[in-house]
Amino acid sequence: MASAAAPRTYYARPMTKWEYATVPLLVHATKQILDTWGEDGWELVQVVPGPNNPEQLVAYLKREKQA
Template identity: 75%
Template sequence: MQQWEYMTAPLIIHATKQILDNFGEDGWELVQVVPGPDGNGLVAYLKRPKG
């Protein structure tokens, strides 16, 4: 059975693509983007296979 590791990361609006591209190069897959605490910015939820 596949196991996953997860990470959350803040996203800076003017650099979202660059941030996500960097995570993608490290094997992270974007799962969801949600508003940050108190509506400040965005938070990305990412996953990648464990191992």
């Protein structure tokens, strides 16, 4: 006699919601700027050249949105 497998139960987690910030980086203070934002819970996602001046860097940051 074959036994029936118990049905699997799946639990959905609520979707994580994020907020984003773009921050201009000053070459002489990059670490200090990123450390300051990091202490406020922001995570660095990417650094790219600025849209109007490729020598000006822009940091993209994210953190979990507070309810």
